[in-house]
Amino acid sequence: xxxxxxxxxxxxxxxxxxxxxxxxxxxxxxxxxxxxxxxxxxxxxxxxxxxxxxxxxxxxxxxxxxxxxxxxxxxxxxxxxxxxxxxxxxxxxxxxxxxxxxxxxxxxxxxxxxxxxxxxxxxxxxxxxxxxxxxxxxxxxxxxxxxxxxxxxxxxxxxxxxxxxxxxxxxxxxxxxxxxxxxxxxxxxxxxxxxxxxxxxxxxxxxxxxxxxxxxxxxxxxxxxxxxxxxxxxxxxxxxxxxxx
Amino acid sequence: xxxxxxxxxxxxxxxxxxxxxxxxxxxxxxxxxxxxxxxxxxxxxxxxxxxxxxxxxxxxxxxxxxxxxxxxxxxxxxxxxxxxxxxxxxxxxxxxxxxxxxxxxxxxxxxxxxxxxxxxxxxxxxxxxxxxxxxxxxxxxxxxxxxxxxxxxxxxxxxxxxxxxxxxxxxxxxxxxxxxxxxxxxxxxxxxxxxxxxxxxxxxxxxxxxxxxxxxxxxxxxxxxxxxxxxxxxxxxxxxxxxxxxxxxxxxxxxxxx
Numbered sequence: 164x165x166x167x168x169x170x171x172x173x174x175x176x177x178x179x180x181x182x183x184x185x186x187x188x189x190x191x192x193x194x195x196x197x198x199x200x201x202x203x204x205x206x207x208x209x210x211x212x213x214x215x216x217x218x219x220x221x222x223x224x225x226x227x228x229x230x231x232x233x234x235x236x237x238x239x240x241x242x243x244x245x246x247x248x249x250x251x252x253x254x255x256x257x258x259x260x261x262x263x264x265x266x267x268x269x270x271x272x273x274x275x276x277x278x279x280x281x282x283x284x285x286x287x288x289x290x291x292x293x294x295x296x297x298x299x300x301x302x303x304x305x306x307x308x309x310x311x312x313x314x315x316x317x318x319x320x321x322x323x324x325x326x327x328x329x330x331x332x333x334x335x336x337x338x339x340x341x342x343x344x345x346x347x348x349x350x351x352x353x354x355x356x357x358x359x360x361x362x363x364x365x366x367x368x369x370x371x372x373x374x375x376x377x378x379x380x381x382x383x384x385x386x387x388x389x390x391x392x393x394x395x396x397x398x399x400x401x402x403x404x405x406x407x408x
Numbered sequence: 409x410x411x412x413x414x415x416x417x418x419x420x421x422x423x424x425x426x427x428x429x430x431x432x433x434x435x436x437x438x439x440x441x442x443x444x445x446x447x448x449x450x451x452x453x454x455x456x457x458x459x460x461x462x463x464x465x466x467x468x469x470x471x472x473x474x475x476x477x478x479x480x481x482x483x484x485x486x487x488x489x490x491x492x493x494x495x496x497x498x499x500x501x502x503x504x505x506x507x508x509x510x511x512x513x514x515x516x517x518x519x520x521x522x523x524x525x526x527x528x529x530x531x532x533x534x535x536x537x538x539x540x541x542x543x544x545x546x547x548x549x550x551x552x553x554x555x556x557x558x559x560x561x562x563x564x565x566x567x568x569x570x571x572x573x574x575x576x577x578x579x580x581x582x583x584x585x586x587x588x589x590x591x592x593x594x595x596x597x598x599x600x601x602x603x604x605x606x607x608x609x610x611x612x613x614x615x616x617x618x619x620x621x622x623x624x625x626x627x628x629x630x631x632x633x634x635x636x637x638x639x640x641x642x643x644x645x646x647x648x649x650x651x652x653x654x655x656x657x658x659x660x661x662x663x664x665x666x
Binding site for chain 2: 268271272275276277279280282283284285286
């Protein structure tokens with residue numbers, strides 16, 4: 164059963180991706196998906212990132228104080244945010260917000276015959292509904308993660324310099340001297356993969372919706388849960404690929 | 409003398425869902441420029457029949473020819489060309505919630521005819537006028553319309569690209585009798601004006617008599633009767649008589665649970 168579902172999801176993804184390289188292209192749908200995923204997710208991702216950075220600075224300071232390593236707070240904050248927390252938390256937030264909305268919208272279209280109507284109007288539903296969202300996810304998440312990285316580090320900076328007694332210039336110097344390109348790039352690659360997974364699970368569960376309102380509700384739940392689990396699983400895999408010795 | 413080939417020719421169409429055989433060898437011809445109404449009880453496979461013809465469901469067996477081409481065997485590109493001639497009015501309208509009325513109506517024009525959005529909007533306004541809707545409706549969203557207005561918009565969308573083939577799935581379901589008659593009248597007008605071939609499915613007897621040049625009865629997966637639309641109430645076929653007169657007793661047995 165699990166293998167069959169996984170196979171269906173892979174075939175669905177391949178079909179969706181194949182429409183990205185074959186015209187016609189639905190630019191308006193792509194822009195709509197990008198705005199929905201990136202612009203309207205900004206507040207929730209920004210708040211999550213800034214508070215995470217603040218908590219991270221506070222926790223690492225109190226923890227490191229036990230073995231007199233408070234000076235590592237800046238580097239821990241920046242590495243944790245760029246490598247891990249930025250992409251994962253942004254991914255989970257967007258999965259809850261956008262993945263659910265995608266599944267609900269496409270699922271409602273399925274149960275009200277709107278997807279069949281698309282087909283009768285010479286429009287391939289995979290090309291019109293799925294492909295633009297997949298591309299939108301791949302582009303939107305990295306953009307959000309850039310913002311999350313900046314705000315996460317800023318949150319740590321604010322707490323460290325206002326509450327924990329760090330010198331601002333020394334904190335920033337410590338932050339950037341430990342940061343390497345691979346830390347940011349790995350986070351952005353993760354974000355692109357997570358964005359794809361969120362859009363894929365939202366579209367797949369919506370597209371396969373059966374039944375009425377109950378089916379749409381089930382599809383929405385499945386989209387969020389499956390995307391969240393896949394984000395965490397792929398996070399482990401990608402971390403292994405980027406950083407294992 | 410050359411014989412005119414049917415616009416749609418269906419032979420031996422079979423479709424099952426699990427153990428349940430919904431269509432069990434349908435044979436059906438629809439001649440160009442005529443309208444056929446298929447009647448039948450709820451769950452007898454009327455919508456499945458239309459969805460098979462429209463390639464929204466894949467039949468288990470049988471052939472479906474449109475203009476002499478077996479659409480089930482056509483490559484995707486050729487199949488798309490055949491279905492570009494089709495318009496469909498869905499039972500619940502199936503209007504796109506996220507698009508305003510004019511864009512719903514112009515959707516097929518934009519997809520098929522590569523017109524500009526300004527041209528499509530102007531044409532949508534003209535088509536909406538044909539179904540009795542004013543320009544003020546064009547910028548509203550489907551959720552802001554009444555059920556009758558949604559049906560009219562759905563009809564406008566179906567006819568917008570001047571299709572050669574029109575399908576109507578329960579066009580008057582959920583409407584009051586007067587509004588139902590208005591929609592029936594609009595359908596007859598549109599089909600005549602376009603010269604299209606039409607297939608409607610319904611269990612509304614009044615609608616069936618108005619819309620159809622011919623009528624056919626679908627029962628237990630087969631066409632059990634076919635005749636002029638005007639003779640529906642006097643067919644002499646016991647299955648059709650029981651259905652059209654709404655009799656409890658007769659050859660049609662309803663499965664009722666305790």
